Amino acid sequence: MNNKLKKRKLKIIIGIIILIPCCFLVKSLINSNEEKRIIKNNYISLEKLGNVNIATVEEKINKKHKLNDEKSGDNSKEISNKMYFEKSVFMGDSITEGLDFYDIVNKSSVLAKKGQGLVQAKKSVSILTNINPERIFVLYGMNDLESSKNSDDFKSNYIKLxxxxxxxxxxxEIYLQSLTPVQAKVQQKNNSFSQDRLDKFTQAIIEVAREENVHFIDIRPMLKGKEELFEQDGIHFKGDFYGLWLDNLKSQLKSQSKSQSKT
Structure with a gap:
């Protein structure tokens, strides 16, 4: 019995040894045939390409682009905020600093710092020389509401800036922006953020823009009824705010551009 078992095992081993090279050979033949098929298909494609009229190809490409444009609508919406505002600078406090924190625009486009008001902002102006931006968006006031006695002092400091x-x-091109609203709970706790004070300080910004012949952009309407955009402190904003903010700026810039082209 032992001899029979030994012979049977030996036959199995020999069979496996013979089978392995056969498997590789079959695989090699399959791969070879597959490679031949691919080469043949590529050759046919190249042969067809050689007979194609270039003008026809260009026409098809143009039609495809036109169709995509019609489907997407306004192509400018596809341009990222980083590209659209790459030659712009945003000056401000911690609210503006969120543009960098949430990676909405390039870091070099944000010239903002937590706690900054108009007086501290003067230190940042010298940096603008190296950046040499085409547009400057200014958003100060939340810290000035607490540090300035009244809107007249605020206006005076804004003019200097x-x-x-x-x-x-x-x-x-300089764009001054309105103060952003705060939630009711903030106004109840701190009189510095009262609605009357917010309105007066924003009116001061409007006057500065008019007197200094620079642009004014009101960003308050876009926040109306959007309580969900506020952080828990009722002053700062969540990440979703920043995309809406920049979309609003782009929209107003386009409107200004159209009105200027008509005059």
Whole structure:
């Protein structure tokens, strides 16, 4: 019995040894045939390509692009905020700093710092020389609401800042933005953020823009009824706010551009 078992095992081993090379051979033949098929298909494709009229190809490509444009609508919406605002600078406090925190625009486009007001902002103006932006979006006031006695002081400091910016980068377009609203709970706890005070300080910004012949953009309407965009402190904003903010800026820039082209 032992001899029979030994012989049977030996036959199995020999069979396996013979089978393995056969498997590789079959696989090799399959791969070879597959390679031949691919080469043949590529050759046929190249042969067809050689007979194609270039003008016809271009026409098809143009039609495809046109169809995609019609489906997507306004192509400018596809341009990322980083690309659209790459030659812009955003000056402000911690609210503006969120543009960098949430990676909405390039880091080099954000010139903002937590706790900054108009007086501290003057230190940042000199940096504009190296950046040399085409547009400058300014958003200060939340810290000034607590540090400024009244809107007149605020206006005076704002005028000084705008003049400094003009002198540093005279070719840049300057856009002053309204103060952002705060939630009711903030106004109840701190009189500095009362609605009357917010309105007066924003009116001061409007006056500065008019007197200094720079642009004013009101960002308050876009936040109306959007309580979900606020952080728990009722002053700062969540990440979703920043995309809406920049979409709003782009929309207003386009409107201004259209109105200027008509005049």
């Amino acid at each position: 705008v003049k400094d910016i003009k002198q540093t980068v005279p070719s840049a």
